[in-house]
Amino acid sequence: MKRKRPIWRKFFEKTLARVDLKPIEPIVSQHIHTLQKQSVVDPRMSLKDFVRARR
Amino acid sequence: MAKLKREKIVPHLKQKKVLALYRAAGKVFSIQDFIKKFSSTLAPHERVTIAESLKLFPAQGSRLFAHPLTSNPGIGISRERSSAIAIGSRSAFITKRHIKLKGCRPIPDLHFPHEQLDFGAQEMLTQKIQFGSLTAENTMREILAFCFFKKHGIRVLHAPVAVFEYVFKNRSLGFCLVSLSPTETRLEADEDYFGLSIADLLSIRLVEKELGVKSSLPAEVGFKGVGQWWYANEKGKLLVSMNFNGGFRGILNSNLGNDLVHQRKLYICDFDTFRVLKMPTKPSEKFICGFCLWSIIELLKSSPFILEYADTRKLAQSRISAELWSIYKKNSSLWQSYHGYFFAEVRKRGWSVQKFEKAIEHVASSKVFSEMILDNLLNPKLLAETYKPELSFYVPQFM
Numbered sequence: 518m519k520r521k522r523p524i525w526r527k528f529f530e531k532t533l534a535r536v537d538l539k540p541i542e543p544i545v546s547q548h549i550h551t552l553q554k555q556s557v558v559d560p561r562m563s564l565k566d567f568v569r570a571r572r
Numbered sequence: 573m574a575k576l577k578r579e580k581i582v583p584h585l586k587q588k589k590v591l592a593l594y595r596a597a598g599k600v601f602s603i604q605d606f607i608k609k610f611s612s613t614l615a616p617h618e619r620v621t622i623a624e625s626l627k628l629f630p631a632q633g634s635r636l637f638a639h640p641l642t643s644n645p646g647i648g649i650s651r652e653r654s655s656a657i658a659i660g661s662r663s664a665f666i667t668k669r670h671i672k673l674k675g676c677r678p679i680p681d682l683h684f685p686h687e688q689l690d691f692g693a694q695e696m697l698t699q700k701i702q703f704g705s706l707t708a709e710n711t712m713r714e715i716l717a718f719c720f721f722k723k724h725g726i727r728v729l730h731a732p733v734a735v736f737e738y739v740f741k742n743r744s745l746g747f748c749l750v751s752l753s754p755t756e757t758r759l760e761a762d763e764d765y766f767g768l769s770i771a772d773l774l775s776i777r778l779v780e781k782e783l784g785v786k787s788s789l790p791a792e793v794g795f796k797g798v799g800q801w802w803y804a805n806e807k808g809k810l811l812v813s814m815n816f817n818g819g820f821r822g823i824l825n826s827n828l829g830n831d832l833v834h835q836r837k838l839y840i841c842d843f844d845t846f847r848v849l850k851m852p853t854k855p856s857e858k859f860i861c862g863f864c865l866w867s868i869i870e871l872l873k874s875s876p877f878i879l880e881y882a883d884t885r886k887l888a889q890s891r892i893s894a895e896l897w898s899i900y901k902k903n904s905s906l907w908q909s910y911h912g913y914f915f916a917e918v919r920k921r922g923w924s925v926q927k928f929e930k931a932i933e934h935v936a937s938s939k940v941f942s943e944m945i946l947d948n949l950l951n952p953k954l955l956a957e958t959y960k961p962e963l964s965f966y967v968p969q970f971m
Contacts, residue, residue: 556955560771570964
């Protein structure tokens with residue numbers, strides 16, 4: 518299933534309409550990739566489900 | 573204690589939404605009779621609070637039930653006409669009668685971990701308890717909390733009316749507290765995470781940092797239809813009032829899932845690990861340290877999640893909790909409200925503000941604090957050290 522447009526992009530489009538996110542995307546991707554290797558949690562997991570699973 | 577395996581417990585946690593109820597073998601106690609038999613499970617000063625409040629419970633007891641009810645067909649004798657809605661993994665709510673059965677699902681030979689932080693201790697103790705029901709002490713602590721809240725004029729939603737004791741194959745399987753409750757709809761049901769994934773939050777905060785800008789994403793999780801400052805103010809006031817009269821819920825009960833809003837008023841519930849401290853007129857430094865540790869730990873456990881990401885990868889172990897603590901204090905409206913009411917109470921009592929401030933900072937260096945603060949905001953240590961989400965004990969408390 519095709520994933521919907523990430524919600525954080527919507528936030529940025531509201532507040533930072535003219536910002537070019539492309540140069541930053543590799544930094545973000547690399548960071549997520551590093552964490553993915555170290556954790557049993559999939560970063561695509563809903564934040565709500567993750568926080569609740571820790572309660 | 574031998575470590576309880578999550579894999580063995582987790583399959584038993586989920587219940588159907590609508591539960592059939594069964595008649596079980598055992599006994600129905602009136603609250604007064606239960607107190608007479610089990611008040612020795614409490615400390616002497618806690619027993620005084622109960623003794624002063626006996627008139628809150630009818631001497632003849634409740635005539636609501638002639639025999640215990642359970643939601644576990646495995647220990648049931650016969651099916652009852654009534655059914656109930658599941659609450660968490662071990663409780664049920666009979667909606668039509670506004671009756672909550674807390675701990676009505678004992679499962680023989682299945683145990684659950686019970687975490688406890690003794691007053692003055694720096695580390696948590698883990699014990700094992702019977703799964704699905706309450707111990708006599710747990711039940712007495714629920715009754716104690718009700719008496720304590722009434723005594724100090726603090727709002728309380730659940731009124732205990734009876735206790736079931738389950739007996740199966742000639743052995744007690746623990747107790748179930750029967751309470752009257754106008755609602756069981758928890759505020760947690762309206763928690764708003766804006767549809768974010770872990771990666772979304774991480775990305776937003778990293779991009780903000782790289783560009784030196786702020787997005788419109790709020791600092792913490794809120795509740796749909798509930799004002800953030802109203803919530804923080806009401807809860808901060810309520811917790812400070814409870815704590816400064818000596819009441820503490822314990823780590824297990826200090827859970828965001830135990831907040832309710834009923835008729836535009838905020839309530840907290842779940843008190844089976846509730847304790848009352850004897851409050852001194854002139855507190856010693858040792859008391860202040862223990863008091864601040866309990867207060868802060870319970871507040872952290874009960875705080876809405878902070879929508880921040882702290883990149884702690886390059887920080888020394890000793891600096892990680894200080895960094896998380898600093899971000900938490902800056903962003904948590906509950907902390908800001910609690911802190912204000914907390915120091916207003918300290919000043920009102922003529923206690924030393926400086927000693928309490930010092931004790932709060934000292935708390936941040938304790939082992940238990942460094943474990944608890946990890947869960948208040950996203951950070952690499954939390955992600956690296958967590959268990960698999962499917963092994964979580966979390967079960968929604970709301971309907």
